[in-house]
Structure formats: C-alpha cells, structure tokens
Amino acid sequence: MQRYSLFSLLGHALRGDDRWPRAWRAPEPKKSYDAVIIGGGGHGLATAYYLAKQHGIRDVAVLEKGWLGGGNTGRNTTIVRSNYHLDANAHFYEFSLKLWERLSQELNFNVMYSARGVLNLVHTPADIDAAMRRGNAMRLNGIDAKFLLRDEIAAWIPRLDCSPNARFPVLGGLLQPRGGTVRHDAVAWGYARAADALGVDIIQQCEVTGLRIESGAVTAVQTTCGDIRTAKVGVAVAGHSSQLAAMAGIKLPIESHVLQAMVSEPVKPCLDTVVTSGAVHFYISQSDKGELVMGGDLDFYNSYAQRGNLPKIAEVVAACTALFPSFGRLRLMRTWGGIMDMTMDGSPIIGKLPVKGLYMTGGWCYGGFKATPASGYTHAWTIARDEPHPLNAPFTLERFAQGRLLDEKGAGPYPWAH
C-alpha cells in the first residue's frame, strides 16, 4: 500500500497525477481461509481490518455480493454520536466515537470526521425532563453533553424557527459537541484499503448461497464463486441477517424494514451542526457538497425492497419545513431507502450464534453507521477469541430469552417501534 501524505501527493502531482496504484487488490478467492467475513460494508471490512491488525489473523476473506459499501454504508445519513442513556449502549457507542476521532490517522485515509455537534431539540416540558435525565446519564458515563436554552440555539442556528408561534416550539436542546458526521463512503474505502494492505482478500460480486455445517460446527461457505472452507464465519449483513441465519437454521428476533433518507439540491453553507427532533422524529445536517441530508421514520412495514413510499417522504419534508421554514424553497434532489435489521429491543446483536464458529454483528436498527468501528472491533475480538469483548458482552442473541433486554426507548417487542 502506498501511504497517502503531502509528499506522495506532491510526487504524483509532479509526475502527471496518473500513476496512483489501486487502493486494494481484486483477488480470486482461495479454497480455504482461517476466517471468512460475509458482507463488504463498513462493519464487515472493519471486522476484517481489526482481525488482521489486533489479532494477527490475516488469512481472511471478505465476501460481498454487490460492491463495497453499496448497502447501508452508502445509504445512511452519516451521523455519529454516543448520546445514549443505557450503560451498555453508552459505553459501546462512546468507544466507537473515540475510534472515529482518530480513524483517519489509523487508516491513513481521510474519513472526514466532523465534530459539528448533534443537537436533540426539546419541544415540551416532558422533553426537557427526558433530555436532562439522558444528559446526566451521559455525563456520569464520561460522555460530553450540554443543555442549551432556546436563546442560545436561536443565536447559533438562525434558520431554525425558534419563535413562540412555531408549529413545534423550541424550548431548548441537548447537545453532544463531539457528535457530528463522517463521510460514509470513505469509511468503506478506508477500511478496505487498510485491511487489504494487511493481507485480507476482498472479493466483490460473490454472493453467499449457503453454509456447510457438520456436527454443529461451520466447515465451509457456499458461494456463487465456489465453496470456501473455513472454521470461522463472521456475518455482517445487517438488513439481511435473517436470511444468513436461516442458512444455519437459526431464527432471529429481527424484522427487516425500509428506512428512507433524502437530500435537497446543494446550497452554500447554512447549517453547521446536526439537528434532530424526537417529537417529530426528524434529523438533518448539511453535507460537504452542500446538500441538506435528512431522514425520519421507517415506512413501518416489513420490506427488503431498498425503496420506500411517498407518504414517509412527505412526513419528513413536512417536519423539515416546520422546523426550518426557509428550506421550503429548496427542491428535493434524491431519495433512497435502506433495509434495517429491526430487533425486538432496538439494540444490536454482536456475538456468537448457536453454531460453533458462526458469529454475527447485526440488528443495527437505525444506528449501524455510527457503530461501524466498535462493531468491527468487538466482532473481530469475538471471532478471534471465541468470547465477547466486555463492550459487546451485553449484546448477545440469548438476552431475549433471558429477559436482559436493552430497550432504550421502552417500546416493547415491536421492532418497527424502536
């Protein structure tokens, strides 16, 4: 791997800028590997990277049925944060945020982490109580949190309607200053390049069709490019975890739902933070290209279609124009959908499955992108040592049967409600 630096940039500029090497190889799959990771999104590529980097397991293949980062890694709204209430979630996502903070240096690839803050607006006195409670829980867990009053928010975000007559009156907001955004595609590319440099084979256009299991242990992965023998398989295919688990005869506490997001036409910088509202379930930020990136609720029915329907788009846009009236002048440029693994308690599943040598990271609900580094780190740890890291120990599949649910919202076993 050629390191990216000011000197390599200058050198290439002087030599015509046309001799950059490929960022990663395109190898033919071997007949066997020490470990196979299914899914070439951020989570799978991060798993492979940390397996090679932290655990010295370099004989690894990442199998991707489409192209790298073509699933939810390329379909999210790029927000990173760790503003969770429950201890297990707070510790896990805070570890992830700490990895984000120095990921560009770690991978020698600019992932464009921007600590522009994540602001959760509050609109009612009950919202204030809930935000104060969550903010205090975060601070007790060593996470930055700050409550802003309405006047501070109005001065900071002039386009937000903070007037007393607003459709959703702004009473204040809970800010996590270190939250922000990361360029999503760069996460897949950065992990792919760094993993490839450590010897990981990244194989695209290779779909897994079955798992060979003998005497309760994984022995091979069956794919459209032939069978690959391996004793350890990590599944990182959120959106389709149920399908992969079914190949091993396992039924998961997951439903797949479609979540839409959309961008406006690009405009000059006008919003320098991430604004969210729990009351209307809406979130918005401005990309470096100038588009306003926004999203809201699920479509609320099971789906694998990677596209949703107009009523939810209308709800998101209605929330946007209620909070930011001037954005009503903009045109929507693009909408898309991604398939979420929605679990029965709204928290992910990272750990061992009841087949020897089979592991998964999935069930990410809305929260997969910000978890990418920690998911890969703990998934790799679990695969390498056949036991969970302390950070993912609470996120077992067995917690549902054991009644140790991690239900941040207290919504109960209705996956579309989280």
Added chain:
Amino acid sequence: MLLIPCPWCGPRNQIEFTYGGDATLRRPAPDAPEATWVEYVYLRENPSGPHDELWYHGAGCRQWFAVRRNTRTHAILASAPIGQPLQEGADT
C-alpha cells in the same frame, strides 16, 4: 404508495392504515414451555418474499385484517378478514 385492499372498504391509501406485523403468530397456551413463549414474543421468520401480515384500517372501518404482501416488491397478493384464508388471485 401502497394501495391496500381492505376487505370491507375496498382499496385505500396506505395512510389510512396502521401496520400490525406478522399474521402467522399464534398465542401459546399460558402454561406452554418458556421456549415456545420466547419464540412467540421475539422470533420472526422475516421472509424475503410473500409475507402474511396484519393491518388495521384506523381511518376507515376500524377493523383488523390480514394481507399477503411481497416484501421484495411491495406487491399486494391477497387480503382477507381475520380468520379467513388468504387466497391469491381472488378479487380483493
């Protein structure tokens, strides 16, 4: 937009309805083994393809009913009142 065929009111816009999830679940007996209850409360087939599911026509007749819908294409294949079989190809 989904055009959902209510067995009582005919085809209506999806915004009139609320989703109720997997229609194939059957509540176990109160004294059923714990594993049966765990399966009923938490585990789902989550099929990629035809899915039998419940919908509630809150802005219409306020009845629950069953729909068979393809989760890959969103095409609606059948609908029927609770307790009646879902018949694909029937005039819904």
